[in-house]
Structure formats: structure tokens, C-alpha cells
Amino acid sequence: MILAAGVAMMVTLALGPKFIEWLQVKKFGQFVREEGPQTHLIKAGTPTMGGVMVLIGLLAALFVVARPTFSTLAALIIVFSVAAIGLYDDWQKITKKQNEGLSVRLKFLFLGIAVLVADILALRYVGITQNVVVPGFEQNLVLGPGIIGIVLFSVLMLLVIVGTTNAVNLADGLDGLAAGAGCISLLVYTAIAFLERQYDVAVLCGGMAGAVVGFLWFNSHPAEVFMGDTGSLAIGGVLAAAAILTKTEMLLPIIGGVFVLEALSVILQFGYFKLTRRRIFKMAPIHHHFELSGWQENKIVVRFWILQAAFAAAGFMIYYLTLYTAV
Template sequence: MKVTIFSAVVAFLIVLLLGPIVIPALRRFKFGQSIREEGPKSHQVKAGTPTMGGVMFIISLLITSIVVYQNITGPLAVALITTVGYGIIGLLDDSLKIIRRKNLGLRAYQKLIGQVTFALILTVFAYNNIGSDIHIPFTSSFIDLGWFYIPFMVFVIVGATNSVNLTDGLDGLASGVTLIICVFFAVVTFGLGKGDLSVFCGAIAGALLGFLKYNSYPAKVFMGDTGSLALGGAISALAVLLKMPFILLIVGLVYVIEVLSVIIQVTSFKLTGKRVFKMSPIHHHFEYIGWHETKIVSMFCIITAICCLIGFLAISF
């Protein structure tokens, strides 16, 4: 556990040091966020806020992993590849948004191709090295998915990654929720004796804690798709490598609610012409009914903390 805590401290300090360097550079190169015109009016003042801040915790994660756990092979290596790979997809998406000066980057199919590619790398590694069985929550049982493991896990990874991306809509929301989930996985990986993945979790948690100094309300920088997709990749990698995709549904309930709100909204509008929520994802709905950003973020973080406690109960092996 000492090594995990040390990795968190190192990552935290690196992000704190990168902030005064990266944020002014992003502002200087006019890497500012474009805001959806149909979004809450209160968000229009955020237009131009530096984005792509996710590069800070990606760099921190890489440096920390190399410094603390020099033998980067196996699960740690594939977890880093997945995280950085999804981060690169997000970086390309953010770059196109900046170039076009619109909240429109890569086309959906282009992002999907990249996401499926890195999901396959992670899934095939897991299939060949740790098996095709997954844990059933609240039991000590595992179920072997056989050949179905690969398409199932690819679906989980892509779905989870995009859910994290949808959650990144308020200052400190995605970073705060994911920080709590990473602490959960840090404890789990330590308990299972997986020191490399424990360092990975500690590094992400520490980096996000440092990032919150700049990303909490009012945000001085946004993580952008660079950061949200990278975080989605990291969380997905942990769920796959620990054989816990169903546990991710529990601890990541906020992610699930966010993506379901979009699905419900779109489906309802196409079938009936009516909207269920004032706006989706659901965090914007709460804004429209008068909740302040900080209240919404606090509520979602509390829900995540409670879900993580339930997650500990669900792991009984």
C-alpha cells in the first residue's frame, strides 16, 4: 500500500507542477473549448476556457508508472496502452474541434473504429493471459464466457468509455467521480496482490486530485475528450484485467445513469416527439431545474462513494 500511496503523491505533485506550464500554453495557442449553443446559458461564459487538459494527468500517469514501477510489462503495460490510446483518440477529436471552432470533432464512426481497435487489444490480451471468466457480484463465483468473452468485453469497454465521456459536462464532475472509483480499485488491486495495477490506480487517483485544483468550479481548464476518453480507457482496463465488468456497473452507477438519460431522451423524442428530461445528459437536467454545478457534482460524488462501498460488499472472494 505504501507504494500505491507514493505513486499517488508523485502523480499529484507532477500535475500541480504541470498546471502553471500547460494551462498558459493551451491559452496561448488558443486551445479553447467550444460550447454547445443549445446548452445551458450559464455555460456560455465558459467558451474559450483552455481544453485538452487531460494531457496533464496522462503525462503524470506515464511518468509516475516509469518512476515507481519500472518493469512495465503485462497488465500494467496493456492498461497504459489502453489509457494512452483512448487519450490519443480524444486528442484528435479535441484538435479538430479547435480547428473548426465548433463542438464537432471526429465523426462517430471514426471514433468508434479507434475505440474498438484499442478495446480489442485489451480484450485479446486478457483472453489469452487471464482467461475468459468474469466475477459475479455478491458471490464467489465466476462464469466462463468462452468465445463470447471478446465481443462482450469490447462492448463493455466502448460503452464504459463513452459513458465517462458523457459525464464530463460540469466542472470537476468526471474527474471527481473517477477519482473516487480509482481509489476503490486501488484498494481492490492491493487486496488482490496486484501491485502493478495498484500503482496504476494510485497514479490516476493522485493525478486527478491534482487536476481538480484546476478543474473544480470555476474551472481554469477542461480535460476535454483527451482526458475523458483516457479515463474511460483506464477504468475499463481495470474492470477487464480484474475480471470485474459487473462491478463497474455498480461503482460506476453515475456513468450508467448519464448514458441511460441520453438513450431515454433520444428514444422518447424519436418515438413520441417529446423529451423526458429538460436536457441530457442528466446533469444538465438538474441545471435547468435550478441546481448549481457544485451541488450536482457533490451529489454525484456522494452517490459514487456509496456505490463504491456497495462494490466492496459485492466482492466476496
């Protein structure tokens, strides 16, 4: 795990300057919405698609350390499926100078196919069971026998993957916010996978954490490069895959608490506005609310990291106490 993290971080750090220079030459710059915070207009043109650096770092780590197992393959199918969707969205934004990428229907179609393949691998070859572990309860929630259980498990996988990737994507609005919070969550899942003796998953999470730390070197304020949808969806994909493979889906909303808060702020803002034509927050996701309230960007990011560390520690404590009680 340490070797995977180290290799991924060093590769990402080494690749960064040349890759950022290449993005600048190609003019692959960030498109900034005019209706967003005015302080963000200065960020227009900053190179994006930095998530490609993260993926290359991760692949380098897996090439050196990982074993060719079905567990690793199932996770990579999920991760690179969502990353490919993010890469296409980034490309559309760059070429069309707008925020519209792949349609929702096509996203769900491609994700559905990826989930189905990963589902078959997880159930048949990895040994994942069709049940949900609820912390604090002795009995697990069984999704059903035969084809019913497979369908329900596939739906659960899809919900976990879509929810996690979109939540991480919503948090990617300030320099270093999604990367730092994602790294904290990945470190917790590295520990959980290790304690579950799922060492392939632990290597994947450790490698991704190392790659994200290397990327954060360039993404810290003021950012030299943005991760784009490619990176945020990839981080979310690794977290979702780790939660599914370690049977900790119910703990993921706690371990990734900041991402949940970001997503909830958007849902609440949208729903309340539809009902009352008024807003709860000055702008959603919630980090923009604090920006418009006068908080400096760095202060928001660091405070969200602290909050994320508290959420992650709480999630890990619940997991560890449940494991200790079971033993």
C-alpha cells in the same frame, strides 16, 4: 501505490500553470454549444485538452514506480488508445469550432485494434481467463472454448471499454464533476486491485487517481481548464482496464454508478423523444436537468460526488463480501 499517487499529483500540480498558460497563448479554448444551458456560454474560450496534464502525471508516476509487465502494457494500450481518440476529437473541436471529431466507424476500428492487441496480451501473457465473474454466484459464466471464447471475450472487452469511456465523457459537463467522480471510482479500483494482488493495476489506478486530484485543483469551479475528451476517455479507459484485469466487469456499473446514470439519462431521453416527440428531462445528460431546475453548479457537483461515493462504497462492499464468502 501511495508513491505513484503522490508523484502523479505533484507533477500535474507543477505542470498546470505553465500548461494552462500555453493553452491560452495558443487559444485552445472550449467550444460551447448554443443550445446548451445559457450559464455555460461564459465558459466559452476556457482552455481545454487538460487531459494531457493528467496523462503526463500518470506517465511520470509509472516511470518512477511501475514495473514493465504485460499487465501494465495491456492496460496502457487501452488507456492511450482511447486517450488518442479523445485528443483527436479535442483538436477537431478547437480547429473547426464544432463538436464533430473522429467518425464513429474510425473510433470503433481503432478501438477494435487496440482491444485485440490488449486481448492477446491479457489472455496469453497476463493469465486472464475467458470467463465472467458474477458476484453472489459460485459458478462463473464461461464465454466458450477456443476461438469462440476469444471472440466473445474481445466483444465483452470492447463493450466495457466503449461503454465506460463514453459514460465518463457524458459526465464531463460541469466543473469538477467527472474528475471528482472518476477519482472516487479509481480509489475503489486501487483497493480492489491490491486485494487481488494485482499490484501493477493498483499502481496504475493509484497513479491515475493522483493525477486526477492534481488536475481537480485547476478544474474546480470556476474551472481554469477543462479535461476535454482526452482526459474523460483516459479516465474511462483506466476504469475499464482495471475492471477487465481484476475480473470485476459486472461490478463496474455499480462502482461507477454516477456515470451509468448520466449515460442512461441520455439513452432514455433520446428513446422517449423518438417515440413520443416529448422529453423526460429538461436536458440530458441529467446534470443539465438539475441546472435548468435551478440548482447551482457547485451543489450539483458535490451532490453527485456524494452519490458516487455511495455507489462506489456499495460496489466495494459487494466485492468484499463475495471475496470473504469465497474464502
